[in-house]
Amino acid sequence: MGKRKVSNKDLPEAIDLQHVEAPSTSGRTGPLAVYFPSGFQPGKHGNCTWEVHSNTARQNDHLVVARTGDVDFVGSCRSVDAAGPPICKYAVGVLDKASGVMRYAEMGTGNIVRMEPRARGVNYGPTGARTEQEDDRQARILQNKKLVHAFGSQRRKRQMEQKESAKVGDDNVAAQAAVEDLLAAAGDKAAVAKMTKDDVLKAVSNIRHIPLHHPEATTAAAAYRLEELVPEEALEALEVARLRRAVEDDSYRDDVLRAKGIFPDVVLDRLPLITKPDGPAAARRLRAMAFLGPLVSLYTGRHRLNVDSRTGGLKQLSGRMRIQEDVLRGCLGRFYNRAKGEEEGSELYSRTKEQARMLLLHLLVVALIADDYSLGARQFEALRAALKLTPQDLVAHFKELGCTCDKAALPGGDKSPLKQYKVTLLPPGTAQPPRTLADMFPKLQLARARAKK
Template identity: 25%
Template sequence: MASPKKKVTLEYVPPENVSNEPLLVQFTNGRLKPDNTPNFGYFKSTESDDVRKRHRRVLVAETKRMQYVGRNFGPSAPRGNSLCKYMVGVLDKNTGKMRVYDTNSFTMRPVVHDKNEKQKDEVDLTYQEKNDRLVDAFGGAKKKRAMESRLRDKVKREALETAMGAAVEDVMKTPEKLTGPEMDTDSTIPPHDKNAAKPEDVYRVESLISPEVFEALKDVAGVFVKATKEDISQWRTEGRYSTFVLRQVATMPLDEEARLTRSCHIMYMWYLLALHGLKYSDWRKRDLPLPEGMPLLVKQQLLGAFTVKADAARSRRAMPPRLKDKLLCYILVMGLIIEKFKLNLNDIQKDLKIALKKLMTLTRAVGCDVHSKKGDRSVDNEVQRMAVLPIPLKLPDQFSRFKGMKRGR
């Protein structure tokens, strides 16, 4: 049987008639234990003439182990404070009268102090820090937005300077660790042996592709192993792979093992070209739009060798000009290995989309001679340029190799 309804009369009590107003309080780290009763302090704004500031309140609480602070204004205040009016009703069960009071809502946040850090006194604060405290406590919305914008810019600037410092330090390191007699330890061009008697011994594919990376490439290189003329024609129509890659896939050996090895080399070359082809907008993304299906081990190896962290907080990466030159040198050397150290530069230039002068400079930087000849008239009489690696290897002076070189795009 339902209980009979009771009539309740409401009586609004104006704030000026209340000596101790009720408060709504919640703690961000959960409920306090019964044996941890806090001591409260309640502070009101003394600027009663200012309509915007006279209702500001600060509530502090202190327990044996923690201090808490809550405000009904500013960034730490509940969002509803500016949109809602909070009221509390106190019911007298005997008379059936409920008194309704205006109240404020506080979200109590813990204040953590580092015991090992010397606290700043007010006298130690700079003029700007003192002004920021005043704006945070009593400033208008416009001044607070300006202050928050300035502080955000300061944080971003400090983060950028830290990231740039880390990037410069990373770039200055020489990641290659070469082995063997009398090898040049230049970090821009791949590991090489100056005293090699054959071109294939100058730049060895094992120095570019580690055994672990080669094993990872086998899983994705199968698409080239089984490629038919129809597949190649479709890829060319769709623009799925670069000109150089499609031309190499069209001339695959018949031997099964040699076919797989060549397919792995071509796939690695494709990953190098794809990394170089990333646009400015791509580098601003958290996940770089690299070819789908790229093995994680290969991706980590390429990003570790040719990029640096640009934004540690968002895991973004960047490719400084020196590392881009390094990537271009690796692309040229990988092309030399695939084409038996006689590389046709025409397709490479189309894929890289860089100036001819820069391509020639980088080609000579890895020790190649460039031979040019007029092509057949059936192909618009295009000049064919062939990079050949002579023996013995002669590299340009390492301090003047890139001097005066314009960065073509």
């Protein structure tokens, strides 16, 4: 708006000031003055109707609304511009040139109200984080996931996956609920059978959430059986023939299998340990190595796998992960949850924290079978590096399976900054009667009872 020059002839020679005490339309003394930082000028850019809403519990607390077309201009006496005591006083005056009288009144709020444009139909209020409905919150979380999946960096996607896998929800507390139900049932039976505390603890500790095993077994081969660990549809699809050829042909092993990434190094490096590829023991070890490769690829891969029928479905995922299709299908059915994907024709396979743990325990048992139930220090270190675990964590998982873990040094005088171990499952001994797998499980740790004062 351009400036207008005022000539002296427009003003009377004498001006008489009169203070007005009339109440405003809001019920408070003094009028309200507003300004439009957007440049809107009432009357020039459109007509508007005015509304004033006042807080009857507080003095000079008003909300001014100017409605014009599809846009409302809203101003509050409690905005940032009006925060704190005013540094000057404002007044509104009207000059009657004929009589030379100016009637003026001090502004009721002490500040000029800033009018901000607001489009109708849009909520500009608080987000409602505390009163938000659960469905709305889940929808917002889902939209955020879609944005991260479409435009987020690999690091952001990985962080989101780790955050999701660390959540404690209905899907990953099943083991805890099962243990609580088990303890309750054991307590009821104990009351009827008049069992002692030691009898109850012994009965409960015999049930463990580990891969299928035989607690009464006295030999490693009988404790964990490979045919019970491999899914039925995957047992005959394991690529044993390739590994058997790689045992006899080093160039095929390194120039083909290793170069093309068909098997991980942790599998191919174990092949030289098989000196005689014939016989039932070698056949069992080769079959275990053939299954160890897919397990390592799945465990070190993503927690969520998308299968889209429009781009090849499970066959496309099988080729990308270099896992035989029947083997992949069996592993997905055992270690993953299946859900309908966001897009039509897609499926999402995801694993919970407990399923990831069970996948790891299956992997460790299969690695033991592949090394004839005894891992040397070098094999232990190779497996630890492939899984990106600390030696302490790996030892804890092996002990959970009933293994014996002893400190050992790398052969050939090689040095490592990390501790190395030799892991053995049910080593032969002279104890009579022979120790069973149940004897090798970690004992249940109980807190000591406090002494009575």
